[in-house]
Amino acid sequence: MAGIFRALGNLLRGSRPEPPSPARLEALRAEYRGRCESFRRLLAANNAALDVMASMEEALRGQKPFGMTFVRGQCARAAANVFQIVRQLSILANGRYDALFERLKEIQAAIAPHVEPHSGGVAGPLVLPLAEAGVDLADEVGGKMASLGEIVRRLGRRIPPGFAVTASGYRRFMEASDLQAEIDRRIQTADASRLDELFALSSALQGLILAAPLPGDLKRAILEAYRSLEVQAGEGVRVALRSSAVGEDALGASFAGQYQSELNVPGDEILETYKEIVASKYGLTAMTYRLTRGIPDEDVAMCVGCMAMVGAEAGGVAYSRDPLDIRGGAVVVNAVHGLPKAVVDGSFDPDVFMVERGEPMRLARAEVARKPTKYVCDPAQGIALVDVPPEEAGAPSLTEAQVLGVAALAADMEEFYGLPQDIEFALAPDGGIVLLQSRPLHESGRREEAAPSDSGLPVLLSGGTTAAPGVGCGAAFAVRKDADALRFPDGAVLVAAQAHPRWAPLLSRTAAVVCEAGSAAGHLANVAREYGVPALLGVAGALEALDGAGEVTVDADNRRVHPGRAEELLALRPAPRNLMEGSPVHAALAGACAHVVPLNLIDPDAPEFTPENCRTLHDITRFCHEKSVREMFLEGEQAGLEGFSKQLTCGKSKLKYWVIDLEDGFDGPVEGRFVDITRIASGPMRALWRGMTAVPWAGPPAADARGFLAVVAGAASNPELEPTVASAFAVKNYFMISRDFCNLQSRFGFHFCTVEAQAGDDPQENYVSFQFKGGAADLPRRRSRALLVAGLLEERDFRVEVREDALFARLEGLDKAATLDRVAVLGYVVIHTRQLDMAMGNEAVIGPLREKMEKDIAGLSG
Amino acid sequence: MHILLVDDETEFLELMTKRLDRRNFQVTTASTGEAALEALARIPVDVVVLDVRMPGMGGIETLRRLKAMAPDIEVILLTGHANMEVAVEGMELGAFDYLLKPVAINDLIFKIQDAAKKSGKLT
Numbered sequence: 001m002a003g004i005f006r007a008l009g010n011l012l013r014g015s016r017p018e019p020p021s022p023a024r025l026e027a028l029r030a031e032y033r034g035r036c037e038s039f040r041r042l043l044a045a046n047n048a049a050l051d052v053m054a055s056m057e058e059a060l061r062g063q064k065p066f067g068m069t070f071v072r073g074q075c076a077r078a079a080a081n082v083f084q085i086v087r088q089l090s091i092l093a094n095g096r097y098d099a100l101f102e103r104l105k106e107i108q109a110a111i112a113p114h115v116e117p118h119s120g121g122v123a124g125p126l127v128l129p130l131a132e133a134g135v136d137l138a139d140e141v142g143g144k145m146a147s148l149g150e151i152v153r154r155l156g157r158r159i160p161p162g163f164a165v166t167a168s169g170y171r172r173f174m175e176a177s178d179l180q181a182e183i184d185r186r187i188q189t190a191d192a193s194r195l196d197e198l199f200a201l202s203s204a205l206q207g208l209i210l211a212a213p214l215p216g217d218l219k220r221a222i223l224e225a226y227r228s229l230e231v232q233a234g235e236g237v238r239v240a241l242r243s244s245a246v247g248e249d250a251l252g253a254s255f256a257g258q259y260q261s262e263l264n265v266p267g268d269e270i271l272e273t274y275k276e277i278v279a280s281k282y283g284l285t286a287m288t289y290r291l292t293r294g295i296p297d298e299d300v301a302m303c304v305g306c307m308a309m310v311g312a313e314a315g316g317v318a319y320s321r322d323p324l325d326i327r328g329g330a331v332v333v334n335a336v337h338g339l340p341k342a343v344v345d346g347s348f349d350p351d352v353f354m355v356e357r358g359e360p361m362r363l364a365r366a367e368v369a370r371k372p373t374k375y376v377c378d379p380a381q382g383i384a385l386v387d388v389p390p391e392e393a394g395a396p397s398l399t400e401a402q403v404l405g406v407a408a409l410a411a412d413m414e415e416f417y418g419l420p421q422d423i424e425f426a427l428a429p430d431g432g433i434v435l436l437q438s439r440p441l442h443e444s445g446r447r448e449e450a451a452p453s454d455s456g457l458p459v460l461l462s463g464g465t466t467a468a469p470g471v472g473c474g475a476a477f478a479v480r481k482d483a484d485a486l487r488f489p490d491g492a493v494l495v496a497a498q499a500h501p502r503w504a505p506l507l508s509r510t511a512a513v514v515c516e517a518g519s520a521a522g523h524l525a526n527v528a529r530e531y532g533v534p535a536l537l538g539v540a541g542a543l544e545a546l547d548g549a550g551e552v553t554v555d556a557d558n559r560r561v562h563p564g565r566a567e568e569l570l571a572l573r574p575a576p577r578n579l580m581e582g583s584p585v586h587a588a589l590a591g592a593c594a595h596v597v598p599l600n601l602i603d604p605d606a607p608e609f610t611p612e613n614c615r616t617l618h619d620i621t622r623f624c625h626e627k628s629v630r631e632m633f634l635e636g637e638q639a640g641l642e643g644f645s646k647q648l649t650c651g652k653s654k655l656k657y658w659v660i661d662l663e664d665g666f667d668g669p670v671e672g673r674f675v676d677i678t679r680i681a682s683g684p685m686r687a688l689w690r691g692m693t694a695v696p697w698a699g700p701p702a703a704d705a706r707g708f709l710a711v712v713a714g715a716a717s718n719p720e721l722e723p724t725v726a727s728a729f730a731v732k733n734y735f736m737i738s739r740d741f742c743n744l745q746s747r748f749g750f751h752f753c754t755v756e757a758q759a760g761d762d763p764q765e766n767y768v769s770f771q772f773k774g775g776a777a778d779l780p781r782r783r784s785r786a787l788l789v790a791g792l793l794e795e796r797d798f799r800v801e802v803r804e805d806a807l808f809a810r811l812e813g814l815d816k817a818a819t820l821d822r823v824a825v826l827g828y829v830v831i832h833t834r835q836l837d838m839a840m841g842n843e844a845v846i847g848p849l850r851e852k853m854e855k856d857i858a859g860l861s862g
Numbered sequence: 863m864h865i866l867l868v869d870d871e872t873e874f875l876e877l878m879t880k881r882l883d884r885r886n887f888q889v890t891t892a893s894t895g896e897a898a899l900e901a902l903a904r905i906p907v908d909v910v911v912l913d914v915r916m917p918g919m920g921g922i923e924t925l926r927r928l929k930a931m932a933p934d935i936e937v938i939l940l941t942g943h944a945n946m947e948v949a950v951e952g953m954e955l956g957a958f959d960y961l962l963k964p965v966a967i968n969d970l971i972f973k974i975q976d977a978a979k980k981s982g983k984l985t
Contacts, residue, residue, distance in 0.1 A: 037980070073944040073962050080960035083953040108950055115946065185915070185942040189963040764885055765975065767968075812968045 029663070035092060035632065036662050036736055040743060040756075042088035042628050047754065047771050047808075049081040049621050053597050054803035060589055065292040065508060065580065069188045071589045072115045078596050079108055082617045089624045092631040099611040100620055107595050107617055114591035117298045126169035126221040129228070130162045130305065140166045142244030142303035144437050147417075151435060155416060157409070158434050161232050162239065162307030163225040165274060167246050169218050170301045173278065176215040180298070182208060183282070187297065195505070196486055198284060205282035210275055219271060225306070226267055233308040238264045238377065240309050241273050242437075243280060246301040258286040258504075259302070263339065264309050264377045278302045288505035289527070294583025310434050311377050312426035314397040315340030316350055317521045318406050319441055320414035320421045323529065324466060324520065326441075329357040330364065331407040334521040335397040338374030339383060340424055340436070346499035346515075346522030347385075348373065349538055351397050355407040363403055368396045398427070405433050413438045457569075460552060461514075461561040464539035467499070467525035471555050471569045472512030472534045478547040479503060493554055495546045499524040499537050507531045508579070512554035514561060516542045531579065536561070645734075646675040657733045659685075665737030684742035684757040685735055687820040691827020695856045697834075742823070746830065755826050759819040766812065766819045770798070770826050772833075773806040785836050788846065789829055792853060796825055824860050832856070863978055864888040864906060868898040868924065869913040869940075874963075878911075881967050887974075895919030899927055907935065909958075909977045911970070914941035914948055922948060925955050936977035940965060 056074050059066050086100045124140045133141045133149025141149065141164040151157045174180040183205055190201040230237055243259030260280035262273045280286065281302045290297060316335035322328050334350040336342045343350045349369040356364045372393045378384040398406065406425055413421040413435075420441040426434045477492040479485055482502070488494070490509045499518025504527045507513070513528055513535035520537065528535035534556035546552060546561065553566035562569070580586040596617045601609055604626045614620045648657040659665070659675055665682040666675060680686055733746035740760035746753055753772040758765055772789065782805035789807055790800040798809040811822060832853060865887050869875050875891045882889050890905055892898040896919055898910070910928060914921035925937055936958040941948075949960045958977040961970065 041976070069944065072946070076944040076946045076949040076960070077962060079946045080949040080953055083950055084959065087953070104950070108946060111946065181915070181943070188944055189942045191964060764971070767972065812972070 033662055036660065038088045038091045039628060039632050040736070042085055042092070042624065043743070043745070043754065045081040045084035045088065046621055046625050049078055049085065049617065050771075050773070050806070051801075051803070051808055052078045052081065053618060053621075054806045056589065056593050057597055058803045059580075060586070060593055061578075065288075065294070066585065066589070067187070067291050067294075068115070068117070068296040068298070068585055068588065069184070071585060071592060073188060075111055075115050075592050075596070078617050079104070079111075082620050085621060085624045089628050089631070092628055097611050097624070097627060100614065100624070103611055103614045103620060104617075107615070107620070110595045111592045114588045117296075124166055124168040126166060126172060126218050127225045128164050128166050129225070130159070130164060130307065133164055139246055140164075140168065140303070141305075142167070142246050142301070144242065144244035144439065145303060145305040146244075147438055148305070148435070151413075151416070151438065155412065157412075158428075158432055159436070160240070160307035160310055160434060162229060162305060164244065165218075165222055165304045165306065167301035167303050169221065170278065170303060172215055172218050173212070177212055179208065179212050184297075195488075198287065198505075199482075199486065202282055202284045202287055206279040209279040209282070212275075214271060214275065222270060222274065222306075226270055229306070229308060230267070236267060238266055238309040238381070239270065240305075240307050241265055241270070241277055242305040242307065243277050244303045244305045245281070246299070246303060258289055258501075259283065263341070263383050264381055266381055269381070270306065274304055274306075277304050285501060285504045288508065292508040292531075292579050294580040294585035296585055296588070299584060309377060310426045310428050310436075312339050312434075313429060313431075314338065314402075315424070315426035315436075316343040316397070316406075318410040318423050318425060319521070320410040320423075321441060322354075323441060324469065326420060331355040331357065331361070331410050332521075333398070333403050333406050333410070334519060335403075335406075336371055336374060337388060337392065337397045338376050338386075340426055341375045341383065342371075342373075343519065343521055344424065344523060345501055346518035346524055346537070348517055350519055350521065352519070353398070353403045353407075355403060357411065361404050361407050361411075363400050366396065366403075368394070370394055371397070402427060402431075402433070409433055409435060457553075457562045457566050459560050460549065460563050461539060461542060461545045462559055464514075464536045464542075464559050465520055466535075466556050466559060467518070467520040467522075467537045468513070468528035468533060468535035469557050470512075470532065470534035471553065471557065471566075472510075473553040473565050473570055474511030474551065476514075476546040476549045476552050478543055479506070493546070493552055495542055497543060499535075507533050512536070512556065514539055514542045514546060514554055516540060646670065646673055648735075649674045649676045651676070657735060660734060660736045662736055662738040662741065664739045665741075680737070681739055682735075682737035682742050683740060683816070683820055684759045684823050685737045685744075687759070687823040688735075688742060688744060688755060688757070688827040688830075691824035691829075691860060692831045694824070694828060694860055695832070697831050744830075753830055755823070755830065757819065757823045757826075759816050759823065761816060763813055763815045763819075766814055766816065768798075768809075768811050768819060768822050768826065770809040770829075771807065772809075772829075779805060784846070785833060788836070788850060788853075789833055791850070792829065792857065793825070796822055796857075798822070821860075825857055828853075828857055828860060863908045863974075864890065865974060866890050866892065866898060866901055866905070866907040866910045868892045868895065868910065868916075868921075870894065870916040871913070871942075882971075885971060887971075895921065895924030895927075898924055899931065902928060902931060902935070908981065909974050910935060910937040911940050911974070912937050912957075914939055914945075914952065915943045922951055922955065925952060925957060929956050934981055936981045938970075938973055938977055940970070 052074050090098055130149050131152055133145050134153050135146050135150045138146035145164045148159050152159055191197045240263045242261045260277050265273050314335055314337050318333040320331055322330045322332050333353040334343050336350045342348055351369055352367045354365040356362045370393050373385050374388055375383050375385055410423050413423055421438050422441040423438045424436040426436055428434050474491045474493045476495050478495045488506050491511050494510045494513045496515045499515040499522045501523040507527050510533050515537045518537040525535055534554055536556045551564055553562040555569055598616050599618045600615050601619045601622050614623055645658050645660050648655045648659055666679050667681040670679055736743040741758050744755040755770050757768040786802045786805050786807040790802050793800050793809045798811045800809045867875055867878055870893050879889045890901050892901050912921050939952045939957045939960045942963045944962050952960055959973055
C-alpha cells in the first residue's frame with residue numbers, strides 16, 4: 001500500500017517522467033477513497049464506542065435506573081464497535097495491528113462472566129409442603145415462604161397449612177415454550193425509560209405468561225399438593241396464593257405489594273391463579289421497582305405460596321420497632337376489622353397501637369380510627385369490601401390482650417431473626433393469632449436530623465402522619481387514575497386520595513408524596529422510605545388544597561405543606577441517594593465497566609503503546625484512533641500523501657487547517673501543497689467555514705479564580721491532557737471533503753470535536769453530526785458547557801444527548817439549504833465554545849453569554 | 863436500492879417495509895434463514911438486514927451461508943437479543959455492523975446507505 005502512495009505522490013509531484021495512464025490514476029484515486037472511507041468508518045465506530053462508554057459511566061454514577069438488558073446491550077454494542085474499529089485499522093495499516101483482534105477476544109472473555117445470565121435450571125421438586133420449607137430452602141421457596149416454614153419448624157408458631165410452588169417449578173414453566181427468551185427480547189426492544197412504553201410492555205408480558213400453557217408435570221404436582229391440603233384443612237378448602245419471590249429480601253428491599261396475591265381461591269382455580277401471580281412479576285410496579293433497585297430480572301424466580309385461607313376477624317401489620325424511631329422500645333401494631341389487606345394497601349386508616357416493651361409489655365397508646373368498611377372472604381370467591389354497622393366502625397379492631405399477643409409475636413420474631421421485623425397477622429375465628437408473614441423491617445432512621453419545627457413560613461396545609469421523613473419541593477400533581485400517572489411530570493409532588501401501591505412506580509421521580517388516606521404501615525410508605533422520598537399521609541383535604549397549587553414544599557417531618565419553594569427547609573435535606581448502588585445489576589455493570597472504560601494507554605510515544613498492552617476496550621479504541629490518524633496523515637504523508645492533504649490558505653496567510661479532497665471538493669485541479677479557501681467547492685465545508693469565521697473569537701473568557709483553579713485541577717487529573725499526549729494530529733485540524741460532504745476533526749485547546757455533514761440534493765441522504773468532548777475545567781463546568789451547547793442546538797432541530805461532559809448531536813432529512821444553515825451554526829459553536837468551560841462556574845456570566853451566542857447565531861443565517 | 867429484510871417477527875417486517883418503502887427503498891422480506899437464502903438466489907439484493915435469533919436456521923448460520931453464496935453482499939445484523947459473543951462472532955463472519963433493537967429508522971437507513979456504498983451499490 002505504501003508503495004502505491006509513494007507512486008501516487010511522485011506522480012502528483014510530477015517527478016516521474018512518464019504521465020500515468022488515466023486508468024491507473026483512477027485506480028489510485030479509488031484506493032485512496034477506500035482508505036478515507038475506512039477512516040471515516042473507524043471514526044464513526046470510535047464515536048459510537050465512546051458514546052457507549054460514556055453512557056456506561058453515567059449509569060454507574062447516576063440516578064437513572066437500568067436493568068441487565070441495558071448492561072448486556074451496552075457490552076454488545078461496545079464489543080461490536082471496537083471490532084469495527086480494529087477491522088478498519090487493519091485495512092488502513094495492512095494488518096500490522098491484527099494482534100488487537102486477539103486482545104478484543106480476551107477482554108470480551110473477561111467481561112462475559114459479569115453479564116451472563118445465571119441459569120438456575122430445574123433441579124429441585126416442583127412443589128414443597130410449607131412445613132418442610134425453611135431458610136435453607138430460600139432459593140427454592142422464596143424468602144417469604146422460607147421464613148414462614150422456619151417459624152413452624154423452629155418456633156412452633158401458628159401459620160396456615162399449605163405448600164409452595166418452587167423456583168424449580170417456576171423455571172419449568174418459563175422454559176416450556178421458550179417463554180423466557182421471548183420475554184427477554186421484548187424487554188430489550190422496548191424503551192423502558194418511557195412510562196407509556198413500560199405500560200404496554202408490562203401488559204404484553206403478562207399476556208404472554210397467561211397465554212402460555214403450564215407443562216403437564218407442573219400441573220399434576222400442584223393439583224396433588226392441593227389434594228393433600230384438603231386432607232389437612234378440609235375438603236374444598238379455599239386458599240390464599242401469595243407471591244414469594246426468590247431474592248426479594250436480598251437487598252433489604254421492600255417488595256411488599258409488588259406482586260399479586262389472591263385470597264380465597266377455590267381449588268379448581270389454583271392453576272389459573274398461579275399463572276396470574278407469576279405474571280405479576282411483570283406488573284408495572286414490580287418491573288419499575290426491579291429496574292430502580294438494580295435487581296436482574298432472571299434473579300427473581302417467582303415462587304408461589306399456597307395456604308389455607310384464614311377467615312380473619314381482624315388483622316394487620318405489626319412492627320417490632322417503630323420504623324420512624326428504630327432505637328426506641330415501642331412495638332407498633334396496625335390493625336383493622338376483617339382481613340389485613342386494608343392495612344397493607346393503604347385503603348383506609350387502621351387503628352394504631354403503641355406497645356412499650358417491658359415485663360410485662362404495656363399498651364401505651366391506642367389511636368382508634370373510624371373504619372366504616374372492611375374486607376371479608378366473599379362466599380363465591382375472592383374477597384369483598386363490605387360496610388360495617390356504625391357501632392362497630394368506631395370500635396377497636398383488637399382487644400388489649402390481642403394487641404399484646406400480636407406485639408409479643410412481633411418481638412419474638414425480632415428475637416428469632418436478630419433484626420427488627422415487619423409481620424402480617426390475622427386473628428382466626430377461634431381467637432388465635434396466625435402469622436401470615438415476617439420480614440426484616442425497613443427503617444428510615446432520620447428522625448433526629450429533622451428540620452427545625454417552626455419555620456414561620458406560610459402554610460397551605462398541615463396535619464397527617466409522617467410516613468417517610470424529609471423535605472421535598474416540586475409542582476403539585478394530583479393522580480386519580482392510571483392515565484394521570486402517565487402524565488406525571490418528573491420531580492413533581494404526588495398528591496392522591498389514597499396511598500395506593502399502584503403509585504409506587506412514580507416514586508423514583510417524585511419529590512414528595514401527600515395523600516389524604518393511608519398509614520406509615522402501607523406499601524407506598526415503605527417504598528417512599530426506601531427511595532428517601534418524603535411522604536405525608538392521612539392529610540385531610542389534600543387533593544382540593546394542592547391540585548393546581550403549583551410549586552409547593554412538603555415538610556414531612558413537621559407535617560406541613562408550604563406554598564412555593566422554601567429554600568431554608570430544602571437546604572437541610574440530604575443528597576439524593578444512588579438507588580442502584582450495591583445492587584446486583586450495578587455490580588454487574590461495574591464488573592463489566594472495569595474491562596471497558598478505564599484508559600491505561602496514555603502516551604502514544606511510549607514503548608508501552610502497543611496492542612499487547614491494551615487492557616480495556618477503551619485502550620483499544622484509543623490505540624486505534626492514534627494509529628489510524630498516523631496511518632492516514634503521517635505515514636501517508638511520508639508516502640507522498642501531501643499530494644492529497646493540502647494546507648488551507650486565506651490569501652497570503654497560512655492557516656492551521658489541512659484539507660483532504662476525497663474527490664470533487666475543489667473547484668478544479670489544485671497544484672502544490674496549499675489550497676486557498678476560495679477554491680473550496682464543498683458546500684458543507686464552505687458553510688462550516690462561514691460559521692467559524694462569521695464572528696471573531698474574542699479569546700478565552702475571563703475565568704474567575706475558582707474557574708482557573710478548576711482548570712488547573714482538571715488538567716492535573718486528566719491523562720488526556722498530558723502534554724506528552726499531544727500527537728501530531730492534535731495540533732492539526734483536518735477537513736475531509738467532497739462536493740456534498742465534509743468531515744472536520746479538530747482539537748481546540750483542550751477540547752476535541754468532530755463535525756460531519758452530508759448536504760446534497762436528496763434530503764433523505766442529508767445529515768449533520770457533531771461530537772464534542774473534553775475541556776480543561778472540572779467536570780461540573782465541562783458539563784455545564786455541554787448543556788449550554790445542547791440548549792443552542794436543540795432549538796435548531798438537533799437531537800442532542802449530553803453524557804457527562806460529552807455532547808452528541810445529530811439531525812437528518814433536511815433539504816440542502818437548511819442542512820447548510822445548521823452546519824454554519826456548528827462552525828460558530830466549534831470556535832466560540834473553546835475554553836468556555838472556565839467561565840461556566842458563574843451564573844452571572846452564563847446568562848449574558850447565552851444571549852450573545854443566540855444573537856450571533858441568529859445573524860449567521862441572514 | 864433493494865433491501866432484503868430477514869426477521870421472524872412479522873409485525874416488525876411489516877412496519878419496516880412500510881417505513882423503508884416511504885423512503886423509496888425496494889424491500890423483500892423473509893421470515894426464516896432458509897427463505898432469505900432462496901430470496902438471495904432469485905433477487906438482485908444490495909444489502910441484507912438480518913435478525914440474529916430465529917427459529918430454524920439461526921441468524922449466524924444464515925450469515926455464514928449468505929456470505930458463502932455472495933461474499934460481496936453486505937449484511938447488517940439487527941437483533942432483539944443483545945449478546946456480546948454473538949456480536950463479535952457476527953462481525954468476524956463479515957457482518958457490516960451489529961445493531962440492537964429498537965433502532966431509530968434514520969440510523970438504520972444511514973447504516974444501509976453506508977453498507978451499500980461499501981459494496982459499490984451506491985456512489
